[in-house]
Amino acid sequence: xxxxxxxxxxxxxxxxxxxxxxxxxxxxxxxxxxxxxxxxxxxxxxxxxxxxxxxxxxxxxxxxxxxxxxxxxxxxxxxxxxxxxxxxxxxxxxxxxxxxxxxxxxxxxxxxxxxxxxxxxxxxxxxxxxxxxxxxxxxxxxxxxxxxxxxxxxxxxxxxxxxxxxxxxxxxxxxxxxxxxxxxxxxxxxxxxxxxxxxxxxxxxxxxxxxxxxxxxxxxxxxxxxxxxxxxxxxxxxxxxxxxxxxxxxxxxxxxxxxxxxxxxxxxxxxxxxxxxxxxxxxxxxxxxxxxxxxxxxxxxxxxxxxxxxxxxxxxxxxxxxxxxxxxxxxxxxxxxxxxxxxxxxxxxxxxxxxxxxxxxxxxxxxxxxxxxxxxxxxxxxxxxxxxxxxxxxxxxxxxxxxxxxxxxxxxxxxxxxxxxxxxxxxxxxxxxxxxxxxxxxxxxxxxxxxxxxxxxxxxxxxxxxxxxxx
Amino acid sequence: xxxxxxxxxxxxxxxxxxxxxxxxxxxxxxxxxxxxxxxxxxxxxxxxxxxxxxxxxxxxxxxxxxxxxxxxxxxxxxxxxxxxxxxxxxxxxxxxxxxxxxxxxxxxxxxxxxxxxxxxxxxxxxxxxxxxxxxxxxxxxxxxxxxxxxxxxxxxxxxxxxxxxxxxxxxxxxxxxxxxxxxxxxxxxxxxxxxxxxxxxxxxxxxxxxxxxxxxxxxxxxxxxxxxxxxxxxxxxxxxxxxxxxxxxxxxxxxxxxxxxxxxxxxxxxxxxxxxxxxxxxxxxxxxxxxxxxxxxxxxxxxxxxxxxxxxxxxxxxxxxxxxxxxx
Numbered sequence: 001x002x003x004x005x006x007x008x009x010x011x012x013x014x015x016x017x018x019x020x021x022x023x024x025x026x027x028x029x030x031x032x033x034x035x036x037x038x039x040x041x042x043x044x045x046x047x048x049x050x051x052x053x054x055x056x057x058x059x060x061x062x063x064x065x066x067x068x069x070x071x072x073x074x075x076x077x078x079x080x081x082x083x084x085x086x087x088x089x090x091x092x093x094x095x096x097x098x099x100x101x102x103x104x105x106x107x108x109x110x111x112x113x114x115x116x117x118x119x120x121x122x123x124x125x126x127x128x129x130x131x132x133x134x135x136x137x138x139x140x141x142x143x144x145x146x147x148x149x150x151x152x153x154x155x156x157x158x159x160x161x162x163x164x165x166x167x168x169x170x171x172x173x174x175x176x177x178x179x180x181x182x183x184x185x186x187x188x189x190x191x192x193x194x195x196x197x198x199x200x201x202x203x204x205x206x207x208x209x210x211x212x213x214x215x216x217x218x219x220x221x222x223x224x225x226x227x228x229x230x231x232x233x234x235x236x237x238x239x240x241x242x243x244x245x246x247x248x249x250x251x252x253x254x255x256x257x258x259x260x261x262x263x264x265x266x267x268x269x270x271x272x273x274x275x276x277x278x279x280x281x282x283x284x285x286x287x288x289x290x291x292x293x294x295x296x297x298x299x300x301x302x303x304x305x306x307x308x309x310x311x312x313x314x315x316x317x318x319x320x321x322x323x324x325x326x327x328x329x330x331x332x333x334x335x336x337x338x339x340x341x342x343x344x345x346x347x348x349x350x351x352x353x354x355x356x357x358x359x360x361x362x363x364x365x366x367x368x369x370x371x372x373x374x375x376x377x378x379x380x381x382x383x384x385x386x387x388x389x390x391x392x393x394x395x396x397x398x399x400x401x402x403x404x405x406x407x408x409x410x411x412x413x414x415x416x417x418x419x420x421x422x423x424x425x426x427x428x429x430x431x432x433x434x435x436x437x438x439x440x441x442x443x444x445x446x447x448x449x450x451x452x453x454x455x456x457x458x459x460x461x462x463x464x465x466x467x468x469x470x471x
Numbered sequence: 472x473x474x475x476x477x478x479x480x481x482x483x484x485x486x487x488x489x490x491x492x493x494x495x496x497x498x499x500x501x502x503x504x505x506x507x508x509x510x511x512x513x514x515x516x517x518x519x520x521x522x523x524x525x526x527x528x529x530x531x532x533x534x535x536x537x538x539x540x541x542x543x544x545x546x547x548x549x550x551x552x553x554x555x556x557x558x559x560x561x562x563x564x565x566x567x568x569x570x571x572x573x574x575x576x577x578x579x580x581x582x583x584x585x586x587x588x589x590x591x592x593x594x595x596x597x598x599x600x601x602x603x604x605x606x607x608x609x610x611x612x613x614x615x616x617x618x619x620x621x622x623x624x625x626x627x628x629x630x631x632x633x634x635x636x637x638x639x640x641x642x643x644x645x646x647x648x649x650x651x652x653x654x655x656x657x658x659x660x661x662x663x664x665x666x667x668x669x670x671x672x673x674x675x676x677x678x679x680x681x682x683x684x685x686x687x688x689x690x691x692x693x694x695x696x697x698x699x700x701x702x703x704x705x706x707x708x709x710x711x712x713x714x715x716x717x718x719x720x721x722x723x724x725x726x727x728x729x730x731x732x733x734x735x736x737x738x739x740x741x742x743x744x745x746x747x748x749x750x751x752x753x754x755x756x757x758x759x760x761x762x763x764x765x766x767x768x769x770x771x772x773x774x775x776x777x778x779x780x781x782x783x784x785x786x787x788x789x790x791x792x793x794x795x796x797x798x799x
Contacts, residue, residue: 006632007625042621190481197488442480446487453492458499460644463629 001042002465003251004203011039012255019259025181029151032259036160040123047122050087054132055157057083059150062139066146073140080136084129092126094119096326123469124164126323130290132157135171137294144172152178161255165248165468167266168286177261185260192257194437194449199250201452203466207243209459210417211236214410215382222388226402230395231375233406236414237382238375239421242271244467245284268432271374272425274367275348276340279374291320309345314338324381329389333380340373367426500638503648506658509640512633514666516607517626519564520615522670524623526560526582531722533584534559535576537569541730542589545773545781547790548669554794557585561670564608568594570711571609575616577717585724587797590753592744593692598699634668673783676776685778688736698743704752712757719758726797727753731764731771736778767796 001008015035019028041048061080065073089097098114105112135156138144147153156174182188218225218233225233249266256263266285273279280288292301296316302309314335321334351357357366376393383389395402428436437445503509512518526533534557536546543563552559562572569588576582590596618626633639641647642662651659663679666672699707715725729750732740744750746765754761764770773789775782781789 001621005621005625006628007621043619190479190485193485194479194481438479440479442484443487445479445481446484447491449484449488450491450495453488454495457492457496458638458645460641460646463625 001039002463002469003248003255004200004208004463004466007042011035016258026151028181029155029178032160033151033155033158036155036158036163039160040158040163043123044120047120050091050122050125051128051158054084054087054129055154058132058136058157059153062136062146065136065139077136077140080133084133088125088129091119091122093322093326127166127168128157128163130287131168134168134290134294138171144175147171147175149178159256159261161252161259161261162263165245165252165466166284166286167249167252167264168290169263173264174261182260185258188257188260191438192254194445195254195257196251197254197449197452197456198433198437199247199252199254200456201247202243202250203247205452205455205459206417207240207247208464210413211240211243212464214406214414215240217405217410219382219384219388219392221403221405222383222392224403225392225395225405227395227399228411229402229405230379230392232411232414234375234379234382234392234396235418238271238371238378239414239418241378241381241467242267242421248466248468265433269425269428271371271422272367272427272429273370274363275370276337276344276373279370280337280341287320287323291316291323295319310342313341313345317341329380329383329386333377336377336380340377364426371422496638500636502658503637503640503643506661508642508648508658508661509637510634511640511642512630512666512668512670513641514565514664514670514672516611516614518630518666518668518670519562519611520618520623521626521630522560522562523612523615526562526584527579529558529560529584531583532557533582534587535572535582535584536561536563536587536589537572537576538563538587538589538728539567539569539591539594540565541591541780542587542728543670544672544674544775544783545589545730545786545789546587546671546793547786548671550787550790551794554791555585555797559669563589563670564611566594567608569608570595570714571612573711573718574714575612576723577714577721580721583721583723585726586718587726587728589728589730590750591730592740592749593696596699596704596744596749597696598703599695599697630668671786673786674775674780675783685734685736685776688777688779689739692736692739692743696743698749701748704749705756708753708756715757715759725759727757727759727761728793729763729765730781731774733774733778762793762796769796 001011015032018031018035021028023031037048037051040051058080061076064076068076095114102112102114135144135153139146147156152175153171155178156169156171159169159174162169214236215233218229219237222230246267253263253265264286268282268285270279270282273282296312299312299315300308301312304312315338317334317338318331319334321330321332321337324330324333356362376396379392379396380389383392394400440448526535534551534555536542536548536551536559540563543561543565546559546561546563548559548561563569573586573588576586629639637643642659647659651657660678661675663675664672665675718725731737746763750761750763762770769792770789773781773785773792775785
């Protein structure tokens with residue numbers, strides 16, 4: 001059940017109706033948990049079992065971690081990590097690992113034919129395993145106490161607005177919201193619906209309607225793409241993936257608000273970033289902070305000298321790349337970002353005292369350089385295979401000629417949408433969406449929301465899944 | 472980051488937004504209807520998958536129509552259902568081979584009805600097309616099989632809305648209407664093809680003159696078609712025969728049709744795909760029923776100007792005659 005579907009609209013209206021009834025808070029939470037299971041089962045009912053396995057494992061592991069010490073405590077932590085990563089490893093990387101094993105054995109003249117088992121990737125498994133596992137780790141690190149209510153914990157793992165593609169929640173942040181009912185919920189509804197509308201506009205009109213067909217044209221015929229078309233197609237993808245994923249995340253935040261919950265923002269004007277560390281503080285924030293807190297810092301972060309910091313950064317980004325999908329291109333994409341972060345660290349040390357770097361003009365130039373590098377890296381993320389990626393990158397870097405894949409209207413559409421996106425992100429660099437939107441008069445807010453609703457309803461675009469559903 | 476004051480008064484803002492929405496969509500709907508641009512359906516995967524799902528509920532009454540554009544344009548489902556006393560699912564897909572669907576119905580235990588398989592020479596006897604993957608049908612079948620229940624409900628809802636509101640019609644897409652309205656100051660004309668909820672289609676050749684010429688069909692044949700060699704055709708028929716045997720074991724009725732063509736199209740088809748070598752060979756090697764237009768003079772006289780398809784205005788009359796032939 002995707003957020004951009006009519007079925008979800010009906011589903012959410014029913015859930016909201018039930019949630020607004022004068023019931024006990026416990027009953028409301030039970031309703032939300034059941035609704036979350038129905039939401040997940042609508043895609044593929046048997047995979048609910050995986051959610052239960054993850055939930056039960058971390059519920060019991062965390063309780064044991066809290067009352068044991070030494071090796072036993074560590075054993076329960078490893079149990080949580082093994083079960084969650086085991087599920088993720090089998091369902092997401094099983095086929096990939098087997099195919100690579102066959103290749104490696106093949107180079108040693110050992111014949112191994114992969115089983116070819118058609119393993120279906122359960123929706124949201126990359127998100128809920130990370131979320132569930134972080135609870136056990138936080139209890140292990142004494143950051144939180146084990147929660148007293150299994151219902152609350154199950155709802156934390158399963159809460160439908162963020163179940164399939166985040167934002168990835170932290171137990172300490174969300175579980176406390178489940179203790180007592182938020183009496184301000186009704187007042188938040190107007191704002192929650194506004195966030196949902198903006199998110200839906202980004203997904204339906206901009207990502208799916210304006211940009212996706214152009215991206216598909218260029219990346220579907222990458223061998224024929226010349227330099228200009230490759231750049232336009234890649235810029236379109238930079239816009240598409242932002243509007244798609246930010247749209248999804250905003251809808252999740254808005255749904256949460258309508259139900260009385262705060263969910264973290266996942267994006268803060270990432271294309272207004274100056275530098276790559278700034279980019280990762282603004283892009284898919286709940287994943288990048290998860291990787292920082294549970295992987296980078298666990299690897300010793302920047303506490304063990306410069307060389308080890310570089311290794312830790314690269315490892316974190318390579319694993320972060322692999323998290324996105326079972327493909328060497330994702331690993332490479334993560335590796336490129338890791339390398340860019342390392343280069344930025346070196347550059348910062350070299351130019352730390354330079355006043356020129358801090359001038360507005362230089363900040364703008366660095367912002368553009370950051371964005372162009374991020375765009376080049378997106379090619380690895382979107383290309384169908386390494387050959388297509390190599391061809392597109394070559395075309396982009398050499399501005400080679402090719403077939404005319406895109407018409408004037410399509411080029412203009414991309415330029416207009418991307419220029420507006422970059423200008424908005426630059427303007428919003430140090431502002432929050434909330435502070436800007438809530439500062440509008442009701443007339444202006446009404447006009448903006450009305451225009452967005454009209455565009456959503458009249459949008460002729462095809463119905464497409466959210467890109468991050470594949471991860 | 473600073474969180475701003477909640478200056479917006481949400482209640483009036485939402486009233487304004489919804490009023491704008493109703494006004495804009497209502498006006499657009501009225502404008503679109505004034506030019507008769509809808510409501511109508513898009514002849515796409517969603518509509519096909521919906522028809523395929525419906526077929527599952529028809530039981531032994533099911534009449535599945537398989538093939539390409541010829542049979543999609545020729546058959547009027549409601550008339551066929553009335554004449555033959557069953558429930559019709561129009562599953563033909565323009566420009567494709569229907570062999571993958573024949574296989575799908577054979578392995579589907581719920582299907583126990585009648586199959587009308589239209590043999591379009593360009594797609595059934597053409598060695599340049601893969602026998603199983605030609606065109607969209609294989610992909611559409613895969614989509615039908617993998618569709619979750621919620622996705623199916625979603626598609627049915629969207630189709631219901633498309634049938635109710637003109638602004639959801641393919642002819643009324645903003646990207647099609649707005650440029651005409653802004654640049655030429657008038658609404659665009661309806662497309663030459665209109666698709667209905669039962670997947671029947673109506674073609675207005677006066678709006679698409681390029682297709683009204685039989686020479687175009689002949690040119691397409693000459694550019695894209697190469698008749699199977701005898702051994703290749705024998706292999707294909709072995710496969711089709713095996714599929715038909717599975718269907719017959721489920722008490723299904725399978726009827727192969729060769730729908731009419733005329734003038735230079737018919738002459739070329741006769742020349743490229745000689746009756747005895749193709750149709751005759753099929754009759755000899757497949758345990759099914761066969762209706763070739765050249766064996767039934769009653770089927771003649773309904774063609775459109777393109778010489779390859781039944782004229783839309785004749786589809787009801789042609790369907791009646793065809794049903795009569797089938798009953799005989």
